[in-house]
Amino acid sequence: MLKERGIFSIWGASKIAFFVFEIAIVSYFIFNPSENLQSFINIKLFAISFYPLKDVAFAIGLLVLFILIALVLFNRYLIYNTSFFVMVISFYGGLYFLKTAHATDISLLAISIIIFALLIRESYRLAFYDELTSLPGRRALVEDMAKLGMKYSLAMIDIDHFKKFNDTYGHDTGDDVLKMVATKLSEVSGGGKAYRYGGEEFVILFPSLEVEQAYVYTNLLREIVATSAFDVRKKHSNKKIYVKISAGIVQNKPEDKDPFATMKRADNALYKAKKAGRNQVVKA
Template sequence: MRRAYSIIVSAGLAPFLIMGACLVLALSPSLVPGELAGLVRYGPFLLAVLGGAIAWWFNRGQAVFVMALLLVCYWLLVGNGAGFSPDGLAFLRIATLYLIPINLVFLGFTAERGVLNPRGIARMLVLGLQLFVMVMLAGQPDVGSALYQMLDTRFITGGGVLAEIPHPALILSVFAVVVLLIRHKPLETSFAAAIIAITVATVMGPGAIQYGYLAATGVVLAGLAQEAWRMAFVDDLTGLAGRRALGHAMAELGSQYAIAMLDVDHFKKFNDTYGHDVGDIVLRKVARELSHVGGGGKAFRYGGEEFTVVFAGRNAQKAQELLDALRKRIAENKITVPDKNKTVSVKISVGLAERDEDDTDPWDVLKRADKKLYEAKQAGRNRVVA
């Protein structure tokens, strides 16, 4: 179960599963038992509150404000707590199609600043002001009707999708989805999925709105889960899995495996001579090569300039061939030092050990690999010792 959850979250599959499930329910409402109809209707409220609380706990202001925006928009459209007229509701439905993508793009492209600080409070006030103005305009029949006519613009006539949504709103939504996906980050991707969910629900008609917002709040909550997973298991600098992920991988190893410990030769000299920025470049270069080690090897950043590679189902002989090829590739590809007009070589030392019949704990194998790494350094560095 834990492995399945890890695969779904780490691969970013949760938003697609959530949106797919909500689409099926929207197309076939009869699948929802009568006693669960209320859960579907009030689900967006529950998910928005839950997601907002989790985001607040992790100090992720972007997600807090997105959840607040979705919650208020859904309440205005479905809850109808303020008792708007039909014209007012029509205006609100159109206005949210502009308001949501604009704010999600803005929040997705601004740096994370938390919640209860001057910048976070300023964003909260700006968002609140937009919602307040939208509500006030919806309450004025003449003004709301005039704005509705302006926002409900069609550039070309036709049926199908083009007839169900204002064309400027559709263009805005497509633009917002594209630029958010370019960011290629869990939260921003979930924002793009939320826009898609609400746009599709709008096209499907008023009866699908609750499913659209259910999917939107669900995918943002899933994005938060993926972001939390990334923070816990992925190293920010190198993009490799971190030490906590290594612990999980070690617990799942079978009866045959090999483990390598490696580090960058003379790494302290790189930092002292060229600065920590160049040191970071070196670590990212090594990590990039490690991610393509091959042979089923999974690379992890162990700490500092040390890395671990786990070869599940492989013996030391096969792993040594792959690691030696890796060592040569890293040494052959030189690094250009910024502002120095100079290239430098990066070399690594590797220690390798495999499980034998007496090993019951993978960490003991890792310790042996670490001793082999020490032997590689004592023997002159830039080599693999098994």
């Protein structure tokens, strides 16, 4: 539940100190048994037996499980919380079947596999997804363009007057506008997929779609963004503004050497949309 703040910082040092303290306490009681602690561990909390787990251990396990269930249901990091939930089930399963052959080995193996999968997933997310908008980034776009077939359409999209907006309302509000536009673009129909190309520019790929169909879906997105009010919150007032986008959309041609040539033509179409007055989609 704590935010990641690195290892080489006061926060990282505090986490390491906490883990070392835990290990030290457990080690101390292993080598210096206490009758009071032993009686506390052996306390009976439930009418039924959960042998070989002690009742206190089972109660702690239940508390952890309830917390993780709440995180799975109400926290936005579903994949991570679900993984932690399965890890706890594996851990307590290994403890409960302690006397079964290889129970703990299988439990620890399952936990290791989950951690390994999480590391791969997190590495992929950092490499291919934009942190601000949660859209796939430029690297993901390049990889997906390499998989395109013989026919596809591509739209270059830009937020109108974004620099002026940043200068007027500040970069924090500008970031919120980027998130809002990205959310709308991510809901594109027709099998399209939105990417953040950089700054206030976005790209939508329409695999196997002709430009006439892709134009309809892109123009619909433009209308949705243009009619979606955005609240600019200041100290004592709220102001509703409307953000506009322009787009240039093209279909690949046989003479295009690669998808980047198609993207260049889409960028030229976007420039025409800007020159023609913005808040429109130009089909090249």
